[in-house]
Amino acid sequence: MKSSASKAIDALLKVEKEKSTLQSELSKCMKQCRDEINRVQCKVQLIGNRLKKSRMLATQLQKCCNQAIVVKERATQKAREKAIQERSIHNLMKKGVYSEQTRNLIHLLVQAGCSREYVGDVIHAIFRAAGISVIGHVSRCTVSRIVVEGYYVAQM
Numbered sequence: 001m002k003s004s005a006s007k008a009i010d011a012l013l014k015v016e017k018e019k020s021t022l023q024s025e026l027s028k029c030m031k032q033c034r035d036e037i038n039r040v041q042c043k044v045q046l047i048g049n050r051l052k053k054s055r056m057l058a059t060q061l062q063k064c065c066n067q068a069i070v071v072k073e074r075a076t077q078k079a080r081e082k083a084i085q086e087r088s089i090h091n092l093m094k095k096g097v098y099s100e101q102t103r104n105l106i107h108l109l110v111q112a113g114c115s116r117e118y119v120g121d122v123i124h125a126i127f128r129a130a131g132i133s134v135i136g137h138v139s140r141c142t143v144s145r146i147v148v149e150g151y152y153v154a155q156m
Contacts, residue, residue: 087132088131088132088133089132089133089135090132090133090134090135091135091136092123092134092135092136092138093135093136098138098142098146102138103149103150105123106119106123106138106143106146106147107146107150109122109123110147116143116147119138120137120138120139120140123138124137
């Protein structure tokens with residue numbers, strides 16, 4: 001009985017020794033897990049902040065893109081209106097001289113039999129019918145000069 005009691009005491013001491021070793025290993029593992037959890041939580045927090053910043057940046061860029069589309073559409077519309085307005089006005093003169101288009105139109109009207117007196121009025125009527133404003137007026141004397149100049153140019 002003494003021998004079995006001493007064996008039991010030895011076994012108990014052995015178990016207690018193993019228990020203390022396991023407890024120290026367990027406490028080391030728990031400490032490592034806590035450290036790992038703290039490190040992972042910091043990473044998660046940093047990644048969460050980065051994600052939040054990225055989402056805010058994406059929202060800002062989307063707003064900027066939408067605004068750019070609106071600005072582009074406005075600029076396009078304004079350019080169209082300006083082009084239409086420019087096309088709806090015809091200057092008979094460029095830098096104080098009747099343009100080649102105007103001279104050709106005068107030649108055509110005179111050849112068609114239009115009186116030199118009414119060439120200016122006919123030009124205004126034609127452009128008005130087309131919805132175009134005309135700046136300037138052609139007099140009878142000017143029509144005669146343009147026809148004579150055209151004759152001399154044809155002779156050359």
